[in-house]
Amino acid sequence: MTRMLAWIVAGIAFILPLRESARSQEPAGSDTVRTALQGAGTLAAHAFVPTTFIRDPFVRTSLRSGLGFGMTPALTTSPVVIDGESVEGLEGNLLFALMAFEYQHAIREWLAVRAGLKVMGRLANETRPLLAQGVTLYGEFQLGWLFRVMQSERTIVSASLEIRNSSLTDVYLQRFIEGIIDSGGISRGNHLVEVTPALLGGGGLRMAYAFSDLVGLTANANLFYGESGDRAKGDTWTYMVMAALDFNLFSHGGPPLGFVVGASTGSPVDVPGTGDATTQAIFGRIGYTGSREFALGLDLAYDLVPVRNAESKQGFVSAIIDILLYL
């Protein structure tokens, strides 16, 4: 808790002078720089609809917050067997909550520095999934840079470079109970709670293309190298690619509404016991696009994620309220 408070205080101390700095960087009497660094990313009269699931390539100053909730609508895991006895009970669901903040500061029209904080907690609502899946808390701090590589009338491409410092707290009840039974008591090496920090460094490419004033395409490809949450794997490469089409009715002269539909695929989950299966997701958004000061939307996703003690990937549905302020 103390460390989190320190981060929040440091974040405020970081953001306040930067915001002042952004204002002081504007040449007197010029609105050009301000227009370029602020507001929704626009190409060929199409204002792109942002979503929390894919990062756009526009270099600008913004503050983002997301608050979400998710669950498995139909969890199918293997029977939980402890000491030869099958644990009876309902299949239940896995539930998770997400909170995320991100600040990006445009230092120049072509360069921005960004920092982000993400916290996600996962638990279960019945005995069987609680024993088999446990409770996990994931925290991640991101720090990085965004460079605009090229821009034309309809296309923009940016490159990102960042580090991700994360920590996974895993309360794995089944492993703990089995350890007690195997050793006849609580032994020193049998932990109820395992905390695994991981540091990754890497980067990616982000692009956006405007088909018309109504339709745009955004795509990301990210590659990272670093520690795995599963220490048995050692250092590993991880990747994530995603693409989305967005439809902004407001840019087309319609009501201030925007829609996004997209998909992503990436490396296996970094949790011990989840295997090597990759993750996939389809996602979408419905949002308000009528303001140059902010974007507000409801992001929805269906993820296919491998979980431990399950033969097949499990489907997660999630909903996130995403607020993006253009500073």
Add this chain to the structure above:
Amino acid sequence: MRQLIGLSALLLVLCAPPSHAQSRFLFGATGSLSSTSVSGDAPEDASYTSRIGFGFGAVAEYSLTSDIRISMQPSYARRGTGVGYDIGEEELRDSLSLSLDYISIPVMARFLSAGGSWFVNGGFDFGILLDASLEDVNTGSSADVKESVNPFDVMMIVGVGTSIDLNPASLTIELRYGQSLANAGANDQLTAAAGIPVRFRSSGFQLLAAILFPL
């Protein structure tokens, strides 16, 4: 031939006449206070705690443009961590103190605001290990653990600061965050001696003050 062309181009850039009245080269001195700790795998029933460190050194800056500078700050820096053990009390009890002394060479790009009063830094800090010691806080005994720590370190650094004009000098004050990208542990000797796993690395904040003079 390519090397010659590259060297000539570099000399051309470095020796180009300044496009503004101010000198392209600035030199000075810097001092810092830091609160560093270690992130990574913690010893059994223990957590890493932060340590106050210090540093001092020289600063050399070169103005690429009127608002972008390349800054190099070779300095001595002490980083470290405490290892606090869970002994059943409300707070962890510090039992070990690891001190890592480096020759630190941050190489950064400095982006100045229009008036030059604020700036944002970003770059890498290359560290050469001078000394590493592990102290038992309770007994006061200390052991040299330099052989157990990697001799080189690379940190990613980001900072924000302000510059105060003291014509002709300038005083800068900066808050900087650094995160090591490489594991500090070189082998499992620290694990055997003190239970500290190999996977640990420095991170923390630095408050720096520097005075710069145009050349």
